[in-house]
Amino acid sequence: MVGAVTKTAxxxxxxxxxxxxxERRRALGASALRxxxxxxxxxxxxxEIAQNSEFSHGVVHYYFDDKLDLIVxxxxxxxxxxxxxxxxxxxxxxxxxxxxxxxxxxxxETIVDEAPMHRLWYDLRSQSMFEDSLRDAVLLIDKTLExxxxxxxxxxxxxxGRKPNxxxxxxxxxxxxxxxxxxxxxLCGRRKALHDLADRVRDLMPxxxx
Amino acid sequence: MVGAVTKTAxxxxxxxxxxxxxERRRALGASALRxxxxxxxxxxxxxEIAQNSEFSHGVVHYYFDDKLDLIVxxxxxxxxxxxxxxxxxxxxxxxxxxxxxxxxxxxxETIVDEAPMHRLWYDLRSQSMFEDSLRDAVLLIDKTLExxxxxxxxxxxxxxGRKPNxxxxxxxxxxxxxxxxxxxxxLCGRRKALHDLADRVRDLMPxxxx
DNA sequence: GACTTTCTTTGACAATTGTCCAAATTTCCA
DNA sequence: TGGAAATTTGGACAATTGTCAAAGAAAGTC
Numbered sequence: 001m002v003g004a005v006t007k008t009a010x011x012x013x014x015x016x017x018x019x020x021x022x023e024r025r026r027a028l029g030a031s032a033l034r035x036x037x038x039x040x041x042x043x044x045x046x047x048e049i050a051q052n053s054e055f056s057h058g059v060v061h062y063y064f065d066d067k068l069d070l071i072v073x074x075x076x077x078x079x080x081x082x083x084x085x086x087x088x089x090x091x092x093x094x095x096x097x098x099x100x101x102x103x104x105x106x107x108x109e110t111i112v113d114e115a116p117m118h119r120l121w122y123d124l125r126s127q128s129m130f131e132d133s134l135r136d137a138v139l140l141i142d143k144t145l146e147x148x149x150x151x152x153x154x155x156x157x158x159x160x161g162r163k164p165n166x167x168x169x170x171x172x173x174x175x176x177x178x179x180x181x182x183x184x185x186x187l188c189g190r191r192k193a194l195h196d197l198a199d200r201v202r203d204l205m206p207x208x209x210x
Numbered sequence: 211m212v213g214a215v216t217k218t219a220x221x222x223x224x225x226x227x228x229x230x231x232x233e234r235r236r237a238l239g240a241s242a243l244r245x246x247x248x249x250x251x252x253x254x255x256x257x258e259i260a261q262n263s264e265f266s267h268g269v270v271h272y273y274f275d276d277k278l279d280l281i282v283x284x285x286x287x288x289x290x291x292x293x294x295x296x297x298x299x300x301x302x303x304x305x306x307x308x309x310x311x312x313x314x315x316x317x318x319e320t321i322v323d324e325a326p327m328h329r330l331w332y333d334l335r336s337q338s339m340f341e342d343s344l345r346d347a348v349l350l351i352d353k354t355l356e357x358x359x360x361x362x363x364x365x366x367x368x369x370x371g372r373k374p375n376x377x378x379x380x381x382x383x384x385x386x387x388x389x390x391x392x393x394x395x396x397l398c399g400r401r402k403a404l405h406d407l408a409d410r411v412r413d414l415m416p417x418x419x420x
Numbered sequence: 421g422a423c424t425t426t427c428t429t430t431g432a433c434a435a436t437t438g439t440c441c442a443a444a445t446t447t448c449c450a
Numbered sequence: 451t452g453g454a455a456a457t458t459t460g461g462a463c464a465a466t467t468g469t470c471a472a473a474g475a476a477a478g479t480c
Binding site: 039041042119122123125126127128130131135139142166167169170172173174175176177178181183184187196200203204207 | 338352377390398406414
């Protein structure tokens with residue numbers, strides 16, 4: 001009786017088989033991202049990834065073709081976490097200065113909170129220069145990030161009553177350069193890194209509109 | 211007699227033992243760079259590196275402590291090849307427009323000629339976010355590149371009769387962002403990538419001076 | 421020319437890797 | 451409940467890795 005009650009109480013809600021399959025893939029993808037962000041692409045092994053999950057190392061090849069398939073899946077999953085990161089900032093700001101401030105603050109915040117994930121992104125983007133199989137996924141995410149940045153720049157221009165002065169790809173490249181530099185400096189323990197990033201972003205924004 | 215003559219004729223000039231030792235290290239360092247730029251950090255093995263040299267794989271541990279020691283040595287060697295890349299451009303230009311044009315052209319040229327080396331640099335810089343042992347060498351090179359860029363920006367400002375508008379680190383980050391984006395696009399076979407880079411650099415330069 | 425030192429090769433080593441598979445286990449459905 | 455399907459395990463595999471050491475070759479020294 002007690003057993004029956006417990007069993008009923010802890011039974012998860014019904015799921016279709018396909019859902020469960022996807023759930024496993026997502027869990028493994030998340031574990032891959034966690035492991036990769038700690039060790040980097042060069043030193044993350046399937047066994048280590050599996051150990052960071054609730055499964056054994058053999059299960060990976062039941063849900064994925066091979067290691068790269070898993071990593072690419074994880075990379076695509078990563079995209080979801082960043083796409084809408086600045087939408088709140090865009091929606092809530094009412095002046096260009098306020099937007100620039102909030103945007104800069106948000107960039108700083110995500111470096112503090114998710115530095116390992118960001119360094120993984122730069123690692124993977126570099127890997128894609130060597131490994132063809134990573135390119136599609138990387139280029140897709142790169143485009144997504146570009147769009148994300150462009151929404152901020154467009155909104156900034158709107159609030160300033162002006163027009164953007166550069167192509168979307170240019171705006172993304174410039175801000176990405178600042179971000180990447182700040183991330184490296186932050187990981188190297190430079191105190192001023194985040195403060196400088198905020199300054200530089202606030203300084204750059206007006207130059208992106210006519 | 212003939213033998214003696216030949217022997218004399220082909221004998222290389224006298225070298226101190228230390229010179230030879232350094233020469234070997236340089237040769238292995240160059241081979242490491244060649245291999246790394248082809249395969250990337252994740253897949254370049256000591257045996258592969260040795261195979262790209264005139265030595266066998268065991269010799270590496272005679273001249274270097276371990277793999278990382280060799281790689282770091284190679285990375286420092288890499289610096290020499292890029293430090294003075296734009297000095298000619300700086301020296302020869304007589305107007306800001308001419309400097310911007312020549313600088314942009316030189317950036318495009320080095321992507322065409324040395325794309326593998328540049329992707330290696332970004333790979334290693336990413337690795338340094340995971341691997342402490344790489345940081346010193348990477349940060350040193352990063353500073354060197356920043357100085358190199360700054361000389362261009364300063365000269366541009368001089369020719370324009372103005373003052374730079376941004377910190378050296380900012381100028382470097384912005385241009386590096388553009389360069390990295392162009393490199394990736396170029397390696398992905400996008401035809402317009404290099405042309406766009408030149409445009410964007412020419413467009414950016416005036417914004418860096420007051 | 422013999423000896424010492426320096427350099428190089430070759431092979432062995434333990435560890436780690438991605439991949440695969442057979443058996444054990446769980447889940448599902450009739 | 452019983453059997454079929456799906457899932458999970460743990461180990462075996464061949465290949466590759468960084469490292470090291472013993473033996474051999476070359477260079478230098480007296």
